[in-house]
Amino acid sequence: MNELNVILIHGKDTNPSQKWYPWLISEMKNRGIKCLAPELPKPSDPVLSEWINEIDKLNPDKDSILIGHSRGGVAILRWLQKQPQDKKVKR
Numbered sequence: 001m002n003e004l005n006v007i008l009i010h011g012k013d014t015n016p017s018q019k020w021y022p023w024l025i026s027e028m029k030n031r032g033i034k035c036l037a038p039e040l041p042k043p044s045d046p047v048l049s050e051w052i053n054e055i056d057k058l059n060p061d062k063d064s065i066l067i068g069h070s071r072g073g074v075a076i077l078r079w080l081q082k083q084p085q086d087k088k089v090k091r
Contacts, residue, residue, distance in 0.1 A: 004063050004090070005034040009055065011070030012046055015039045019069070040072075051075040052082065062088045 006028050010016055016025065016037035028035035036058055041050045052075055060066060060079075066089055068076040080089075 003034060004065070005036065006065045006067060007055070007058055007060055008035060008037040009051070009066070009068040009072030009075055010037065010040060010043070011068075011072050013044055014069075015043060021069075024067070040075075046071055046075075048075060048078060052079045055079045060089050062090060064089045065091045 006024075008016065008021060008024060010019075010021060014021075016022070016039055021037060025035045025037055038054055038058065040046065040054050051072075055066075055075060056079065058064075066076045066080075068074070
């Protein structure tokens with residue numbers, strides 16, 4: 001069985017070291033849950049396809065919980081749309 005992991009996708013005009021993101025990353029670490037929070041390209045002028053490619057590189061799977069804030073949520077939804085029917089993520 002794979003271990004549970006959280007993937008945090010930040011919003012526009014920010015990065016994983018801002019807002020409530022460090023708190024979430026710390027909480028996941030304290031609970032023994034792996035948390036990935038990539039710094040996405042061009043956060044001030046995001047290109048959705050580039051953000052989707054970054055999510056793809058993280059290889060979310062059936063043990064992944066995807067959390068998106070603002071534009072990050074849109075990127076996650078668009079990434080999910082592009083996945084085959086049998087591709088599963090936990091949440």
